[in-house]
Amino acid sequence: MKIYPVTLHNKFIKNNLNVVNITTESNYHKKSQEKKPDLPIVSAKLALISFYGDKKIKPSSRLENSDYKISNYIAEISKARYLHGDRAVVDMSMGNPDLTPPEKAKQALKDKVNDLWSHRYNSPKGDGAFFYTVSSWMKKRFGVDIDPKKEVMATSGSSDAIDHIFTAYANYGDKALVPDPGYSLYDDLITRHDLKKEAYKLYPQNGYLPDFSKMPKDAKIMILNYPHNPTGSFAPKSIYEQAVKFAKENGILIIHDMDNSEITHSGKKPAGIMQAKGAKDVAFEIHTFSKAQSMPGLRVAFAVSAKENIDNLLKAKYLSGGSVYIPVQAAAIEALKDEEGYISKVNKIYRNRKNTAINRLHKLGSDAKPTDGTYYLWAKIPPDFNSDEFFKYVLHKSQIAFTPGDVFGPNGDGYVRIVMSANEKQINEAFDRIEKSGIRFDVSKHDLSEDLQKEIAAMADGSYSIKPKEDRDFEAYMKLLPQKRELLLKRIQNKDSKYLSLVPKEDVKLPWNILKDGQSVYLQNIKEGRSVFGEINDIMPFSSEKTYTDLAAEIKKQWKQEKYPQAEILPPYKSGKLYPDAQYFVLRAEGKIQAIANVEIQNDGCIWGRSLNTAPWNQGKERIMKNSAKAVIARMVSFCLETGNDTLKFATDNPRNIALYKSLGMKEDGIRYFNGTPNTVLRFDKEDMEMYLKKFQINLSF
Known part of the structure; x- marks a missing residue:
């Protein structure tokens, strides 16, 4: 029997519930001479409701509607750590920076923590100082005017922003357009809100850019994500202009998730959707501090749009509560100012890491090329493998973790994403291990030995196992x-x-x-x-x-x-x-x-x-x-x-x-x-x- 505290209303008194109303506890015990069911005690305002019988409380169907691709590949990495040793596995799969945030950001966080007023409830919309810093940055970075009082809102990361935008604008069964390949959390948020997913295909032949002429016109929301995760491609301003035109003609809201805006390989900075005329009316643009500023654990981002859109986003936030911690916003302010040239430094670090990885990939038969932006590489896998197979093969054979491309959708199959979340020494050591394991990117799976193919099949279906390292x-x-x-x-x-x-x-x-x-x-x-x-x-x-x-x-x-x-x-x-x-x-x-x-x-x-x-x-x-x-x-x-x-x-x-x-x-x-x-x-x-x-x-x- 499970007992749940609930506010007592008549609607809870149903056949499958046993509820007893009494005046005092002592009266109940006086009457307890007779054998009666173990009934709960109920006060005027609180009921203890017990569920009897064999009926189980089923979780919502939406929990079964997600494929949990991210958690599944992370679970495989955990299995590898268990089997081969945690120290053995080099994780180059997750977009989780290994660098520390800017010094001024860290100091601002420490200083603000000691402020008495920082620990009180604060505005779900964010802090005024944060808004003005965002407005100044948007003007300097994109040449766009953002009203700091009306057109910006702080969020707990980009996923929190998207989640609440869905709450504000999407109804049950509405269609949401998402990129394929694309960040798989979009799919999970769509499932969470009981929306209908419609994937639009992106192809390398045109730089992974959308073709609006092939998109359905009956969608409610469309997600764009440039620089693109996982491929690193940029979108030119003309794409955003087409997107705004398409959205206005068809009554579609655009969410531009620009979480990698400041990481660039060549030094050229990407355009943003707010640079397109009329974008504020039909689009949100989201910027996060997780990647370029190395602050993923602080969970802070911001959304910019027209006043009406920001007001609706704030209303959605009121439905769930919560806000961004004031010291975190203080850190974000200093990170955005970038007075110490942090962005330039991290770009140099990631550029060197990418070049190191590309050189090693070429020696292994890959034709990988540097991406425009992000700190990812998008590399083709060997012929006759699927992405999940190759991911597990590399993981268990050399203990190096990449991201399987199919995590990002069917169009991602045939690739792996390699994240520059390891230093150059670790990258070289990782590829040394891959090379020592005999893995190459230009050798078909069918050209490998029969025994090795059987071993790869066991890795793929989950039956592969050895005695765990800690036991050995x-x-x-x-x-x-x-x-x-x-x-x-x-x-x-x-x-x-x-x-x-x-x-x-x-x-x-x-x-x-x-x-x-x-x-x-x-x-x-x-x-x-x-x-x-x-x-x-x-x-x-x-x-x-x-x-x-x-x-x-x-x-x-x-x-x-x-x-x-x-x-x-x-x-x-x-x-x-x-x-x-x-x-x-x-x-x-x-x-x-x-x-x-x-x-x-x-x-x-x-x-x-x-x-x-x-x-x-x-x-x-x-x-x-x-x-x-x-x-x-x-x-x-x-x-x-x-x-x-x-x-x-x-x-x-x-x-x-x-x-x-x-x-x-x-x-x-x-x-x-x-x-x-x-x-x-x-x-x-x-x-x-x-x-x-x-x-x-x-x-x-x-």
């Missing part, structure tokens, strides 16, 4: 532990028996999410806003003297520099005198030690965490690398489980460390004195350690 890694590590055990037993055979606590146990059962010696973890460079792979390595007790001297020299070279005068470096690392009877854990990333710690056996027979020290650049408010200390602690916890130690203790007199350890799940366990100074003892028990690993496992890389 775990099995390999479990085989390594006995070797580590044997080595350490030899080292301690003539030493105190307490060191047996540092030896891996035989036949130990470990959770899959331990952080293993030599495993990679995700860190975050918060200064540059990018993810980083770190690797953690153990130094076993009683290693060679050279091992310790080399480590001490590495710490001294990297950490003890004049530019870190305020950094806290603990005595063992400052002096270079490391403890040979301790187990060390060293986290490195980008060629530097990011954090280090050790564990040792003390007189109480417990494992104690000691000398946890993050690198100088990871300390204080200006720290660079996030999660380095947590990664080392995750390895210390995993080591305790490997060695059968159910307790891990720390002692500190630093309030910040106490707060950190408690946030990780440690409990206070008394006071311990070191050189006369009281230190708070904190303790992980086995359950706490296992819980911490569950929290940390999202940072594991396989």
